[in-house]
Amino acid sequence: MSQQPPLTISNVKPEHYEPIRRMRLHPSNRAGFLDQGSFSEADQQLYMEAHAASYIVCLSEGEPVGYAGVVENDIRICTNPEFKKRGIGAKMLREIVRRFPDAKAKILRDNVGSQALFERCGVPFILIDRPSPSRP
Numbered sequence: 001m002s003q004q005p006p007l008t009i010s011n012v013k014p015e016h017y018e019p020i021r022r023m024r025l026h027p028s029n030r031a032g033f034l035d036q037g038s039f040s041e042a043d044q045q046l047y048m049e050a051h052a053a054s055y056i057v058c059l060s061e062g063e064p065v066g067y068a069g070v071v072e073n074d075i076r077i078c079t080n081p082e083f084k085k086r087g088i089g090a091k092m093l094r095e096i097v098r099r100f101p102d103a104k105a106k107i108l109r110d111n112v113g114s115q116a117l118f119e120r121c122g123v124p125f126i127l128i129d130r131p132s133p134s135r136p
Protein backbone atom coordinates (compact mmCIF):
# COMPACT_ATOMS: atom_id res chain seq x y z
CA MET A 1 0.00 0.00 0.00
CA SER A 2 1.39 3.46 -0.91
CA GLN A 3 2.19 5.73 2.02
CA GLN A 4 0.28 9.02 2.34
CA PRO A 5 2.37 12.22 2.61
CA PRO A 6 2.56 13.54 6.18
CA LEU A 7 -0.12 15.92 7.45
CA THR A 8 0.97 18.97 9.41
CA ILE A 9 -0.99 21.62 11.29
CA SER A 10 -0.02 25.23 10.53
CA ASN A 11 -1.13 28.72 11.37
CA VAL A 12 -2.95 30.40 8.48
CA LYS A 13 -0.92 32.47 6.02
CA PRO A 14 -2.22 34.77 3.26
CA GLU A 15 -1.59 32.13 0.58
CA HIS A 16 -4.07 29.85 2.37
CA TYR A 17 -6.98 32.32 2.17
CA GLU A 18 -8.14 31.27 -1.30
CA PRO A 19 -7.77 27.48 -0.76
CA ILE A 20 -9.83 27.92 2.44
CA ARG A 21 -12.51 29.79 0.48
CA ARG A 22 -12.64 27.04 -2.17
CA MET A 23 -13.01 24.31 0.48
CA ARG A 24 -15.73 26.26 2.27
CA LEU A 25 -17.70 26.83 -0.96
CA HIS A 26 -17.36 23.30 -2.37
CA PRO A 27 -20.95 22.10 -2.87
CA SER A 28 -20.48 19.01 -0.69
CA ASN A 29 -19.07 21.14 2.15
CA ARG A 30 -21.35 24.16 1.85
CA ALA A 31 -24.35 21.99 2.75
CA GLY A 32 -22.89 21.40 6.21
CA PHE A 33 -22.98 25.07 7.18
CA LEU A 34 -25.89 27.21 8.26
CA ASP A 35 -24.91 30.00 5.88
CA GLN A 36 -25.26 28.58 2.37
CA GLY A 37 -24.34 31.83 0.61
CA SER A 38 -21.33 32.51 -1.58
CA PHE A 39 -18.60 35.08 -0.97
CA SER A 40 -15.89 36.59 -3.12
CA GLU A 41 -12.10 36.44 -2.95
CA ALA A 42 -12.16 40.05 -1.76
CA ASP A 43 -14.67 39.19 1.01
CA GLN A 44 -12.43 36.32 2.06
CA GLN A 45 -9.34 38.53 2.12
CA LEU A 46 -11.03 40.98 4.48
CA TYR A 47 -12.48 38.25 6.68
CA MET A 48 -9.23 36.35 7.02
CA GLU A 49 -7.22 39.51 7.70
CA ALA A 50 -9.46 39.98 10.73
CA HIS A 51 -9.66 36.34 11.87
CA ALA A 52 -6.63 34.37 10.57
CA ALA A 53 -5.08 34.25 14.03
CA SER A 54 -7.92 32.04 15.26
CA TYR A 55 -7.74 29.59 12.33
CA ILE A 56 -5.48 26.65 11.53
CA VAL A 57 -4.92 24.68 8.35
CA CYS A 58 -3.88 21.08 7.82
CA LEU A 59 -1.24 20.84 5.09
CA SER A 60 -0.32 17.93 2.82
CA GLU A 61 2.71 18.58 0.62
CA GLY A 62 2.40 22.27 1.50
CA GLU A 63 -1.23 22.55 0.34
CA PRO A 64 -4.19 23.11 2.67
CA VAL A 65 -6.41 20.01 2.80
CA GLY A 66 -8.55 21.23 5.70
CA TYR A 67 -9.10 24.16 8.01
CA ALA A 68 -10.63 24.86 11.39
CA GLY A 69 -11.25 28.06 13.29
CA VAL A 70 -13.02 29.72 16.17
CA VAL A 71 -14.91 32.96 15.65
CA GLU A 72 -17.15 34.44 18.35
CA ASN A 73 -16.31 31.33 20.38
CA ASP A 74 -17.91 29.12 17.70
CA ILE A 75 -15.96 26.24 16.09
CA ARG A 76 -16.01 25.83 12.33
CA ILE A 77 -14.21 22.99 10.52
CA CYS A 78 -13.94 21.72 6.96
CA THR A 79 -11.94 19.12 4.98
CA ASN A 80 -11.24 19.13 1.24
CA PRO A 81 -13.70 16.51 -0.12
CA GLU A 82 -10.85 14.62 -1.84
CA PHE A 83 -9.16 14.16 1.56
CA LYS A 84 -12.12 13.19 3.74
CA LYS A 85 -12.11 10.12 5.98
CA ARG A 86 -8.33 10.19 6.52
CA GLY A 87 -8.33 11.60 10.04
CA ILE A 88 -7.79 15.23 9.00
CA GLY A 89 -10.96 16.52 10.68
CA ALA A 90 -10.07 14.76 13.94
CA LYS A 91 -6.49 16.08 13.86
CA MET A 92 -7.68 19.66 13.33
CA LEU A 93 -10.49 19.44 15.89
CA ARG A 94 -8.15 18.19 18.61
CA GLU A 95 -5.73 21.04 17.88
CA ILE A 96 -8.40 23.73 17.79
CA VAL A 97 -9.84 22.53 21.12
CA ARG A 98 -6.34 22.53 22.60
CA ARG A 99 -5.90 26.16 21.48
CA PHE A 100 -9.45 27.28 22.35
CA PRO A 101 -10.62 25.05 25.22
CA ASP A 102 -13.76 27.13 25.91
CA ALA A 103 -15.00 27.21 22.30
CA LYS A 104 -18.45 25.74 21.57
CA ALA A 105 -19.85 23.99 18.50
CA LYS A 106 -23.29 24.27 16.96
CA ILE A 107 -24.01 21.57 14.37
CA LEU A 108 -26.99 21.28 12.03
CA ARG A 109 -29.30 18.41 12.96
CA ASP A 110 -28.94 16.88 9.48
CA ASN A 111 -25.11 17.09 9.50
CA VAL A 112 -24.49 13.59 10.77
CA GLY A 113 -20.89 13.42 9.52
CA SER A 114 -19.86 16.43 11.57
CA GLN A 115 -21.74 15.14 14.63
CA ALA A 116 -19.90 11.81 14.30
CA LEU A 117 -16.56 13.64 14.13
CA PHE A 118 -17.23 15.64 17.31
CA GLU A 119 -18.50 12.53 19.12
CA ARG A 120 -15.44 10.58 18.03
CA CYS A 121 -13.19 13.32 19.45
CA GLY A 122 -15.23 13.70 22.66
CA VAL A 123 -16.00 17.36 21.90
CA PRO A 124 -19.48 18.46 23.05
CA PHE A 125 -21.81 20.28 20.66
CA ILE A 126 -25.38 21.49 20.47
CA LEU A 127 -27.76 20.65 17.64
CA ILE A 128 -29.40 23.44 15.67
CA ASP A 129 -32.14 23.44 13.04
CA ARG A 130 -32.09 25.13 9.67
CA PRO A 131 -34.39 28.15 9.67
CA SER A 132 -37.71 27.49 7.89
CA PRO A 133 -37.97 29.13 4.48
CA SER A 134 -39.80 32.43 4.74
CA ARG A 135 -41.73 31.74 1.54
CA PRO A 136 -43.30 28.55 0.23
Ligand SMILES: CC(C)(COP(=O)(O)OP(=O)(O)OC[C@H]1O[C@@H](n2cnc3c(N)ncnc32)[C@H](O)[C@@H]1OP(=O)(O)O)[C@@H](O)C(=O)NCCC(=O)NCCS
Pocket residue numbers: 028029030031032033066075076077078079080083084085086087088089090091106107108111112113114116117118120
Ligand atom coordinates in the same frame (compact mmCIF):
# COMPACT_ATOMS: atom_id res chain seq x y z
C1 LIG B 1 -17.10 16.96 9.12
C2 LIG B 1 -15.77 16.94 8.39
C3 LIG B 1 -14.93 18.15 8.80
C4 LIG B 1 -15.02 15.63 8.76
O1 LIG B 1 -13.74 15.69 8.15
P1 LIG B 1 -12.85 14.38 7.88
O2 LIG B 1 -11.47 14.86 7.63
O3 LIG B 1 -13.48 13.52 6.85
O4 LIG B 1 -12.95 13.65 9.31
P2 LIG B 1 -12.04 12.43 9.86
O5 LIG B 1 -11.52 11.61 8.72
O6 LIG B 1 -11.05 12.98 10.81
O7 LIG B 1 -13.11 11.59 10.68
C5 LIG B 1 -12.91 11.25 12.04
C6 LIG B 1 -14.10 10.45 12.52
O8 LIG B 1 -15.29 11.23 12.41
C7 LIG B 1 -16.38 10.40 11.98
N1 LIG B 1 -16.85 10.88 10.68
C8 LIG B 1 -16.29 11.85 9.90
N2 LIG B 1 -17.03 12.06 8.78
C9 LIG B 1 -18.07 11.19 8.85
C10 LIG B 1 -19.18 10.90 8.00
N3 LIG B 1 -19.38 11.58 6.85
N4 LIG B 1 -20.08 9.95 8.38
C11 LIG B 1 -19.90 9.28 9.54
N5 LIG B 1 -18.85 9.49 10.39
C12 LIG B 1 -17.96 10.43 10.05
C13 LIG B 1 -15.85 8.99 11.92
O9 LIG B 1 -16.04 8.41 13.21
C14 LIG B 1 -14.39 9.22 11.68
O10 LIG B 1 -13.58 8.21 12.17
P3 LIG B 1 -13.38 6.83 11.32
O11 LIG B 1 -13.08 7.26 9.89
O12 LIG B 1 -12.23 6.20 12.00
O13 LIG B 1 -14.66 6.09 11.42
C15 LIG B 1 -15.96 16.92 6.85
O14 LIG B 1 -16.87 15.89 6.50
C16 LIG B 1 -16.46 18.22 6.26
O15 LIG B 1 -15.69 19.07 5.85
N6 LIG B 1 -17.81 18.40 6.19
C17 LIG B 1 -18.39 19.58 5.55
C18 LIG B 1 -18.23 20.83 6.39
C19 LIG B 1 -18.99 20.70 7.70
O16 LIG B 1 -20.08 20.15 7.76
N7 LIG B 1 -18.39 21.26 8.74
C20 LIG B 1 -18.95 21.28 10.05
C21 LIG B 1 -19.71 22.55 10.27
S1 LIG B 1 -19.86 22.77 12.04
